[in-house]
Amino acid sequence: MDDRTEVEQDGSSVGRRGVLGAFAALAAVTALVPGAWAVSLPLRKPEGLAGFGADDGDWQLPGQKPNPSGQLPGRKPEVTQVATRAPRIGRGARLLNLYNVHTGERVRGPFWQDGRYVPETMRSITRMMRDHRANQVHKIDPKLIELLHAIQMRIGQNKPLEIVSGYRSPSTNEMLREAGYGVAEHSYHMVGKAVDIRVPGYRVSQLSRMAKAMRRGGVGTYGSGNFLHIDTGPVRYW
The missing domain is CATH 3.30.1380.10 (Muramoyl-pentapeptide Carboxypeptidase; domain 2)
Structure with a gap:
């Protein structure tokens, strides 16, 4: 059997030598680019305190002026948790x-x-x-x-x-x-x-x-x- 033997695929013909050449080229690319076969996976969202923006209703300490409306402007009811750095653990926490x-x-x-x-x-x-x-x-x-x-x-x-x-x-x-x-x-x-x-x-x-x-x-x-x-x-x- 010579190199002109053909492989049928979707109605087209590909020579054995062409197929081997394609695999050799792909192997070379993989060797040069280590992540060529890598699949990106979604990162797991870390747990933490819910994030806050400048428009959020503040927690008022005694004697502070309260938020007059209590409404969160421009916010949707569905809130995605945002990880932030947790406060340090101090004395008598x-x-x-x-x-x-x-x-x-x-x-x-x-x-x-x-x-x-x-x-x-x-x-x-x-x-x-x-x-x-x-x-x-x-x-x-x-x-x-x-x-x-x-x-x-x-x-x-x-x-x-x-x-x-x-x-x-x-x-x-x-x-x-x-x-x-x-x-x-x-x-x-x-x-x-x-x-x-x-x-x-x-x-x-x-x-x-x-x-x-x-x-x-x-x-x-x-x-x-x-x-x-x-x-x-x-x-x-x-």
Whole structure:
């Protein structure tokens, strides 16, 4: 059999010598360019605190002028998590590991250290606990954040507290009431003093016992909805 033997491919003929020459040329290119056969894979997005821009509602320290509108201008409700450098761990640090089940945002880091609240973490918490339906933010009661931390201390840092519902704007609260969700007309969610949570691997009844033992506010157990309501209002249970 001579070199004129032909290979049929898509109705065309390619000589053996031509095929061998093509492979030899491709091998030479691969040797010269090590990444010639490499396939670009998407990079895994690192975890970190949610990013903030200059137009985000700031977390206000006591005595500071509050954000008059609470609205995030030009922002869509769907927010992609942006990795940033987490604050350093300082003296007497108190850490939280939070995850918003609706937006996929995470906050994991110290919210208190060196005798003061960490502003960037508090802004992250305020933003991730916003009303994602109306895309509005509201200052979250620091006592509520401390209550979340007390629960975090009992379950450990490796398990996130999943945020089911944080701040609710009046319009969202009324919409849920009209839809028959059993929402209170003057809910503590509307003033940033209530949050609904769940924790993977924990029953709502377990979380309820933890929160009731602390006696720091209201505790509502919603086994059918698989979440626990906690607030910083008067001590009461339902």
